Amino acid sequence: MNTNAPQRRGVTAIDGALALIAVLLMVQIWLLSSTLEEFLAGRRDAATPGAIISCGIFLACLGLYLLIERVDAEVRKD
Amino acid sequence: MKLFRRPSSDPLWRDEFSVSTADERYVNRRQFAKFLTLTSLAMAAGNLWIAMRGWLYRQPAYPRNLVAGVDEIPVGGVKLFAYPEAQDTCILVRTPANTFAAYSQKCTHLSCAVYYSKESNRLECPCHQGVFAIADGAPVAGPPQRALPRILLEQKGSSLFAVGIDLGERA
Numbered sequence: 001m002n003t004n005a006p007q008r009r010g011v012t013a014i015d016g017a018l019a020l021i022a023v024l025l026m027v028q029i030w031l032l033s034s035t036l037e038e039f040l041a042g043r044r045d046a047a048t049p050g051a052i053i054s055c056g057i058f059l060a061c062l063g064l065y066l067l068i069e070r071v072d073a074e075v076r077k078d
Numbered sequence: 079m080k081l082f083r084r085p086s087s088d089p090l091w092r093d094e095f096s097v098s099t100a101d102e103r104y105v106n107r108r109q110f111a112k113f114l115t116l117t118s119l120a121m122a123a124g125n126l127w128i129a130m131r132g133w134l135y136r137q138p139a140y141p142r143n144l145v146a147g148v149d150e151i152p153v154g155g156v157k158l159f160a161y162p163e164a165q166d167t168c169i170l171v172r173t174p175a176n177t178f179a180a181y182s183q184k185c186t187h188l189s190c191a192v193y194y195s196k197e198s199n200r201l202e203c204p205c206h207q208g209v210f211a212i213a214d215g216a217p218v219a220g221p222p223q224r225a226l227p228r229i230l231l232e233q234k235g236s237s238l239f240a241v242g243i244d245l246g247e248r249a
C-alpha cells in the first residue's frame with residue numbers, strides 16, 4: 001500500500017468525523033421517532049423543540065461533512 | 079480511448095483502472111459521509127414536517143352522533159359504532175361498574191381492532207397481545223405505547239351521543 005503519513009492522518013481525521021456523524025444520526029433517528037410518537041399521542045408541544053434540535057444536529061453533520069471535504073482536499077494536495 | 083499507447087513502465091491495467099486503493103478509500107468515505115449527511119437532512123425535514131403539522135393543527139369540529147340507547151347494551155356488553163367518519167370504528171362498552179366507556183377500536187400499535195374482554199374487564203388486541211385499561215384506555219401491557227383515543231359521550235335521557243374525541247395525555 002502506498003499511503004504516506006499525511007494521508008494516514010487524513011484518513012484518521014475523516015474516520016473520526018464519520019464516526020461522529022454516525023452517532024449524531026442515531027440520536028436524530030431516535031429524536032424523530034419519539035417526536036412522532038408524542039405527536040400521534042396528541043402531545044404537540046414536543047414537536048417544535050424536536051425540530052429545532054434536529055435542525056441543529058443536521059447543521060453539525062453538515063459542518064463535519066464540510067470538514068471531511070476540506071481535510072480530503074488538503075491531503076490530496078500534499 | 080487512445081489507439082496507440084506509448085510504451086511505459088506502467089502495465090496496461092493501471093491505465094484502465096487508474097484509481098489507486100488509497101484514493102478509492104477517500105472517495106468511499108466521502109461518499110458515505112455525504113450519504114449520512116443527506117440522511118440527517120431527511121430526518122430534520124421529518125421533524126420540521128411534524129412541527130408544521132403541530133403549528134397548523136386546528137381542533138376539528140366533531141359531530142354529535144347518536145350511538146346507542148342506554149338499555150340497548152347489557153352490563154358487560156359492547157356495541158361497535160363508527161365515529162366521526164364511517165371508516166373510524168369505535169367500541170362502546172358498558173362496564174361491570176355500570177358506566178359507559180367508548181374508544182377508537184384501532185390499536186395504537188399497528189392498528190388492529192381491539193375487543194373487550196369481559197373476564198379481565200380490559201380491551202385487548204389479538205395481534206400482539208396489547209392490553210388497554212377500560213377506565214381510561216391507557217396501555218397496560220404489550221407493545222402499544224399510546225392510549226386509545228377516547229370517544230367523549232354524552233347521555234341525554236336514555237340515549238348516548240358521541241360528541242368528540244380525546245387523544246388525551248394518558249401515557
Ligand code: FES
Nearest residue numbers: 185187188203208
Ligand atoms: S396491533 Fe395491537 S398490539 Fe400490535
